[in-house]
Amino acid sequence: MQEFLEILGSAALYAAAVRLLVPLLFAAIGEIFAERAGLVNVGLEAMMLMGAFGGVLGAVDTGSAVLGLIIGVACGVTVAAIQAAIAINLGGNQIVSGIALNIAVLGLTSFLALTIWRNGNVPPVPGFGILDLPALASIPFLGTVLFRQTVFVYVAIIAVPVAWWAMTRTTWGLRLRACGEDPRAVDSLGIPVLGLRWQTMLIAGALAGLGGVFISLADVMTFSNDISAGRGFIALAVVIIARWSPVKAVFAALLFGGLEALALRLQTTNLHLPTDLLLALPYVATLLVYAGVVGRTVAPAALGRSYTRA
Amino acid sequence: MTGLEQGMRPLARLQGIVKRYGDVIANDHVSLEIEAGEVHALLGENGAGKTTLMNVFYGLARADAGWLEFEGRETAPRSPRDAISLGIGMVHQHPLVVGSLTVAENLLLGGVGDGTASGVRAAAKATASAMAFDVDPTARMDSLPVSQRQRVEIFRCLARGVKLLILDEPTAVLTPAEVSELFGRLRKFADEGRAVVLITHRLSEVVEIADRVTVLRRGRKVGTWPRGAVSSDELATAMVGRMPEPVARPRVSKGIETPRLSARNCSGADLHGQVGLESCELDVSGGEILGVAGVEGNGQTVLAELLFGLRMPATGTIEVEGRPMPLVSSWLSAGIRVGRIPADRSAHGLVPDAPLWENLLTGPYAPGWLSTLRRKAAVSRAREVLESFDVRPPDPYALGRELSGGNQQKVVLARELSVSPRTVVAVNPTRGLDLGAQSDIQRRLSDLRSEGVAIVLISTDLDEIMALSDRIGVLYKGTVRGPYARTKVTREDIGRLMAGLDVASTETTPAVAAEQIAS
Numbered sequence: 001m002q003e004f005l006e007i008l009g010s011a012a013l014y015a016a017a018v019r020l021l022v023p024l025l026f027a028a029i030g031e032i033f034a035e036r037a038g039l040v041n042v043g044l045e046a047m048m049l050m051g052a053f054g055g056v057l058g059a060v061d062t063g064s065a066v067l068g069l070i071i072g073v074a075c076g077v078t079v080a081a082i083q084a085a086i087a088i089n090l091g092g093n094q095i096v097s098g099i100a101l102n103i104a105v106l107g108l109t110s111f112l113a114l115t116i117w118r119n120g121n122v123p124p125v126p127g128f129g130i131l132d133l134p135a136l137a138s139i140p141f142l143g144t145v146l147f148r149q150t151v152f153v154y155v156a157i158i159a160v161p162v163a164w165w166a167m168t169r170t171t172w173g174l175r176l177r178a179c180g181e182d183p184r185a186v187d188s189l190g191i192p193v194l195g196l197r198w199q200t201m202l203i204a205g206a207l208a209g210l211g212g213v214f215i216s217l218a219d220v221m222t223f224s225n226d227i228s229a230g231r232g233f234i235a236l237a238v239v240i241i242a243r244w245s246p247v248k249a250v251f252a253a254l255l256f257g258g259l260e261a262l263a264l265r266l267q268t269t270n271l272h273l274p275t276d277l278l279l280a281l282p283y284v285a286t287l288l289v290y291a292g293v294v295g296r297t298v299a300p301a302a303l304g305r306s307y308t309r310a
Numbered sequence: 311m312t313g314l315e316q317g318m319r320p321l322a323r324l325q326g327i328v329k330r331y332g333d334v335i336a337n338d339h340v341s342l343e344i345e346a347g348e349v350h351a352l353l354g355e356n357g358a359g360k361t362t363l364m365n366v367f368y369g370l371a372r373a374d375a376g377w378l379e380f381e382g383r384e385t386a387p388r389s390p391r392d393a394i395s396l397g398i399g400m401v402h403q404h405p406l407v408v409g410s411l412t413v414a415e416n417l418l419l420g421g422v423g424d425g426t427a428s429g430v431r432a433a434a435k436a437t438a439s440a441m442a443f444d445v446d447p448t449a450r451m452d453s454l455p456v457s458q459r460q461r462v463e464i465f466r467c468l469a470r471g472v473k474l475l476i477l478d479e480p481t482a483v484l485t486p487a488e489v490s491e492l493f494g495r496l497r498k499f500a501d502e503g504r505a506v507v508l509i510t511h512r513l514s515e516v517v518e519i520a521d522r523v524t525v526l527r528r529g530r531k532v533g534t535w536p537r538g539a540v541s542s543d544e545l546a547t548a549m550v551g552r553m554p555e556p557v558a559r560p561r562v563s564k565g566i567e568t569p570r571l572s573a574r575n576c577s578g579a580d581l582h583g584q585v586g587l588e589s590c591e592l593d594v595s596g597g598e599i600l601g602v603a604g605v606e607g608n609g610q611t612v613l614a615e616l617l618f619g620l621r622m623p624a625t626g627t628i629e630v631e632g633r634p635m636p637l638v639s640s641w642l643s644a645g646i647r648v649g650r651i652p653a654d655r656s657a658h659g660l661v662p663d664a665p666l667w668e669n670l671l672t673g674p675y676a677p678g679w680l681s682t683l684r685r686k687a688a689v690s691r692a693r694e695v696l697e698s699f700d701v702r703p704p705d706p707y708a709l710g711r712e713l714s715g716g717n718q719q720k721v722v723l724a725r726e727l728s729v730s731p732r733t734v735v736a737v738n739p740t741r742g743l744d745l746g747a748q749s750d751i752q753r754r755l756s757d758l759r760s761e762g763v764a765i766v767l768i769s770t771d772l773d774e775i776m777a778l779s780d781r782i783g784v785l786y787k788g789t790v791r792g793p794y795a796r797t798k799v800t801r802e803d804i805g806r807l808m809a810g811l812d813v814a815s816t817e818t819t820p821a822v823a824a825e826q827i828a829s
Contacts (some may be wrong), residue, residue, distance in 0.1 A: 011604075171418065174415055178415075178419050181408045181409070181411065182406070185407055185419075186408070186419065187370075187389070187390060188390050188400065188406045188420070189394070189420050190369075190389065190390040190391030190392075190394040191391070191419070192389070215605075299328045301409075301410065309370060
């Protein structure tokens with residue numbers, strides 16, 4: 001018990017939680033943009049995985065972590081463009097095309113990793129190190145948790161209010177929210193529905209790609225098969241728990257990230273706690289939210305429905 | 311000089327517009343000129359192509375042939391954005407506003423206000439004063455009544471400074487007082503040198519406000535006339551192509567044999583919190599139409615649900631041909647043949663996304679679970695049925711939602727009557743239909759009666775009740791009053807009963823008398 005409480009009180013636990021929530025948060029914020037505009041983007045996982053792969057490929061080839069990041073994000077955007085063409089222009093089933101992309105990208109990245117880096121032996125990757133923020137990092141506890149992190153964490157912290165502002169305080173955000181509610185009404189006002197949806201899908205791809213780059217270039221520092229490990233799917237759950245709000249997404253992501261961090265810590269102790277059950281908790285929460293037990297979900301009315309003019 | 315030249319040119323011109331949806335021609339070489347300063351009515355039945363024609367002008371549909379001109383310049387709006395920048399505004403039949411957003415946000419979406427929160431609120435305030443109605447800018451759009459949503463939409467167009475305002479059946483959601491207010495506003499708008507196109511199927515509106523009227527019938531233009539040049543009768547003929555024949559006079563019921571369908575002491579609560587049904591009594595025999603009149607919301611929904619076999623009565627019994635009526639799921643096995651024509655044809659009558667041949671197979675009349683679907687036979691039979699019911703287009707592969715309301719209703723009728731039911735229950739069968747379809751469907755019901763079918767007609771349209779029924783019951787606060795023989799009551803009597811009053815000319819039932827005293 002003593003040991004358990006010690007873990008709960010340690011700054012290292014919370015620093016790990018923040019680290020684990022970052023990819024979820026990036027992907028979730030991107031997804032919130034897309035879903036608010038009426039797109040269900042199940043291909044989030046594919047975009048993250050492609051981003052993680054592209055990041056490593058770029059960083060190894062160019063020797064620059066920053067160029068790797070750019071290439072990784074571009075990879076995420078490319079996958080998003082495919083999904084956008086299918087879902088927005090061709091009116092395909094968004095969920096089916098998302099699932100197809102997930103499977104395709106999983107196979108593609110594994111295959112490419114195997115052929116490019118013989119037998120998957122990835123050379124050392126130039127990644128992103130810890131960037132202590134001067135002054136802030138020396139704040140006791142909070143400094144360790146928030147300000148002795150990679151640059152990704154800081155970007156994520158800024159991304160949340162920016163996303164909130166764009167969504168609720170700009171005409172662009174109003175238009176995209178209206179697209180997700182009633183695309184016909186938006187179209188009749190001369191606002192380009194398909195263009196707006198394309199924008200949000202590319203944003204989702206870029207942010208998911210960024211989340212993937214974080215995993216491969218700042219967290220694990222290498223690429224292995226299925227390195228995103230379902231985080232794209234967890235991000236979809238985060239969006240639902242956060243009820244399509246970027247601010248609430250922080251807490252929802254923290255729920256998943258925190259429990260994962262706790263489970264990891266507990267495995268290193270000789271406490272015999274069922275960590276698998278602990279890891280299952282956020283999913284139980286997701287189910288409860290879906291079933292309407294915990295609050296009412298208020299999904300955009302036109303979510304997942306493609307729009308074409310009669 | 312240029313002003314004079316422009317004054318001679320029409321504000322807008324459509325020339326030889328053709329629009330096809332698959333094999334269906336919605337607009338067949340239609341030409342139209344709209345002058346500045348006029349209210350131009352576009353008159354026609356449902357499905358005549360009025361909305362399609364205006365959608366072409368508003369950029370919501372692309373014409374397959376023909377060209378458009380606005381202020382003397384040729385144009386081809388590819389999207390509403392193009393139309394809006396020309397100065398064309400369109401108010402749609404079902405207000406196209408985003409329900410989950412606020413009034414202010416909806417105005418901002420339409421380009422009203424300067425994009426800041428305070429600017430939007432100011433715009434909303436301006437709406438309120440310009441349109442002379444109180445609206446809370448922070449209210450969610452879907453919390454407002456439809457008439458107010460429409461006003462916001464109209465204002466949104468006006469605020470953009472449109473030169474041509476197109477309104478698609480704007481009066482359907484308005485009360486008579488609101489209609490005359492709207493017309494006053496449109497008149498003023500036109501007098502400022504701008505133009506209004508009013509899409510309608512109501513003759514009275516044309517007479518009331520239009521300077522000129524263009525009649526469309528089945529996608530073609532019949533003609534354009536200035537106000538007063540043609541009589542209402544002539545317009546009606548132009549619209550439907552023939553004078554709607556009066557429905558055959560009701561015959562007095564023979565009142566023989568046991569009732570086909572009867573409800574004894576039936577009660578049931580309304581699931582939506584409206585008036586339920588209380589000790590309802592009615593019966594109908596073969597060869598007669600029992601009309602059930604009443605103001606909407608007096609128990610019609612529950613009565614229909616009970617007679618449709620969708621639920622069991624809380625108390626009392628419903629009998630069909632002398633046997634207790636089970637839920638609809640057992641009708642097929644029990645050999646019960648009651649034709650059902652529901653009130654909401656697009657929600658309960660048809661599967662909107664299924665082709666007509668499949669729609670004709672739905673319902674409790676589908677083949678048993680072991681019989682295989684013979685598609686070819688079903689399609690060719692569907693084609694026959696559609697033709698015999700004069701459904702347009704008689705295309706078995708057309709989807710339910712692609713049909714106009716009148717044609718949808720004909721498909722429902724075709725399906726329900728194709729198994730020769732001995733009893734038919736119809737709820738508001740002609741609501742929202744144009745004159746042609748309305749008289750068509752009423753004639754079918756009248757013919758069925760002649761063939762010996764028992765019909766319950768639940769309708770809020772008093773004219774329809776009076777025209778068709780042999781006996782008339784009146785639903786008031788969940789109980790059926792009467793029924794009275796059609797020959798023994800006047801329209802006014804039924805009107806009084808619908809309002810909960812007593813009837814002067816018939817003997818008073820004890821229940822009614824008691825209620826009179828109590829109130």
